[in-house]
Amino acid sequence: MLYFCAVMPKQKVDEQTIIIEALKLFRKKSYFNTSMSDIADACGLQKGSLYHYFPSKEDLMKRVIKTVHEYFKNNVFHHAYDKNLPPHKRLENLFRAAEKVFLDEEKGNLLGNMGVETALMAPEFNSLVQRFFLDFFHAIKTIYQDKYGDKIANELAERSVAEIEGSLMFSRVFNDHSYLKNTTKRILKRIEEKPAEAAGANGASRATKAKH
Amino acid sequence: MLYFCAVMPKQKVDEQTIIIEALKLFRKKSYFNTSMSDIADACGLQKGSLYHYFPSKEDLMKRVIKTVHEYFKNNVFHHAYDKNLPPHKRLENLFRAAEKVFLDEEKGNLLGNMGVETALMAPEFNSLVQRFFLDFFHAIKTIYQDKYGDKIANELAERSVAEIEGSLMFSRVFNDHSYLKNTTKRILKRIEEKPAEAAGANGASRATKAKH
DNA sequence: CATTTTACCAAACGATTGGTAGGGAAAAAT
DNA sequence: ATTTTTCCCTACCAATCGTTTGGTAAAATG
Numbered sequence: 372m373l374y375f376c377a378v379m380p381k382q383k384v385d386e387q388t389i390i391i392e393a394l395k396l397f398r399k400k401s402y403f404n405t406s407m408s409d410i411a412d413a414c415g416l417q418k419g420s421l422y423h424y425f426p427s428k429e430d431l432m433k434r435v436i437k438t439v440h441e442y443f444k445n446n447v448f449h450h451a452y453d454k455n456l457p458p459h460k461r462l463e464n465l466f467r468a469a470e471k472v473f474l475d476e477e478k479g480n481l482l483g484n485m486g487v488e489t490a491l492m493a494p495e496f497n498s499l500v501q502r503f504f505l506d507f508f509h510a511i512k513t514i515y516q517d518k519y520g521d522k523i524a525n526e527l528a529e530r531s532v533a534e535i536e537g538s539l540m541f542s543r544v545f546n547d548h549s550y551l552k553n554t555t556k557r558i559l560k561r562i563e564e565k566p567a568e569a570a571g572a573n574g575a576s577r578a579t580k581a582k583h
Numbered sequence: 584m585l586y587f588c589a590v591m592p593k594q595k596v597d598e599q600t601i602i603i604e605a606l607k608l609f610r611k612k613s614y615f616n617t618s619m620s621d622i623a624d625a626c627g628l629q630k631g632s633l634y635h636y637f638p639s640k641e642d643l644m645k646r647v648i649k650t651v652h653e654y655f656k657n658n659v660f661h662h663a664y665d666k667n668l669p670p671h672k673r674l675e676n677l678f679r680a681a682e683k684v685f686l687d688e689e690k691g692n693l694l695g696n697m698g699v700e701t702a703l704m705a706p707e708f709n710s711l712v713q714r715f716f717l718d719f720f721h722a723i724k725t726i727y728q729d730k731y732g733d734k735i736a737n738e739l740a741e742r743s744v745a746e747i748e749g750s751l752m753f754s755r756v757f758n759d760h761s762y763l764k765n766t767t768k769r770i771l772k773r774i775e776e777k778p779a780e781a782a783g784a785n786g787a788s789r790a791t792k793a794k795h
Numbered sequence: 796c797a798t799t800t801t802a803c804c805a806a807a808c809g810a811t812t813g814g815t816a817g818g819g820a821a822a823a824a825t
Numbered sequence: 826a827t828t829t830t831t832c833c834c835t836a837c838c839a840a841t842c843g844t845t846t847g848g849t850a851a852a853a854t855g
Contacts, residue, residue, distance in 0.1 A: 530746065541745060618843080
């Protein structure tokens, strides 16, 4: 990167910029296939300079995950807790926001990928990934609880999030957004149409509880 | 590895053994985080010796994917085409076989992981992953077609596979098999209970077609 | 028997990895 | 005006990566 002005700016990038650039790369190429050089290049820095902001690659990744989690809390999950709106409207708003993030090339579905990629192989990230999905569950469950009992709401939440994550994978694999979009549309229809009846409450349901 | 007999056997391992050992490692640690040394160690070989069997790591991975795909065809998907049994029985058999493979530490859900991990970052594997899921879709769709029309069968198939893959991810992330087991149980109940009515056929449904 | 092929090992290849050290220049603080 | 801190560079480290090499003992071939 060249600067033609007489004085170089002191600070070329800030912490947030590095996190965002790292996020983009981690999403696109996965954690293990992204090098610190790659991230530095994307920021217009030298690799060594990254260590001024982050003590290690692992630490950077944790910051990235937390940033995404926080983003989802503030821009997606929060729709679930807007008590002024009816359940189906809250779900619709949440899905609309989720789609925007999930199908966005920039932000993308880092956590979904991480969930699979790092579940067993990189236990240092596992608890962060768990926390994200527990928040996801809780948000959807809260919406369903307005219409159904606690148990059914819990089941429906797990099921809905599973459907979303699965179809999101297909959207990626087949490079076709309609998988996710059809899924959210279907889930929305479910809550709009069915007033009382819900998923067959199979006896073996257990509460979604953190184990970590 | 030590041999106490007087003569060392000529061949320590065969191609299939290497593929299985590689599969176990790829599943456990992902493709990029598994080195040729790791695989060689698991086989009791030197890493250079692997190149006697496979021209490259990428090629080995492709063989692994094809092996898993073939295994699913012969041991899981084939239940869908057993025309002597009623639909719900075929689905039950298929799920039972799938659970055994998915939740088995040895074989595991390589393709599900690969689907996410390599969708964009490792395009060399993408078409293989696509083919696997198209076969998965087709198997489930064939079962539903016995009860529902083509369009609804297609929708239900995509939805079921998405639910399975999503809950499978949760089973991994939370180290809890019940996510997947509850999902298969729920899907089975769906086909047993509902004779005619099915998913709300939202107009925007498109056929599952290969794009690659 | 001689010869070739198979199945492996030990060692090394260049490239790349995450990470460190030291220095310099600009900005901020004193 | 001087010192300190912030920010980023170049250069380097040991380790590891996927891959290639030269070679060898055993088996297969003729």
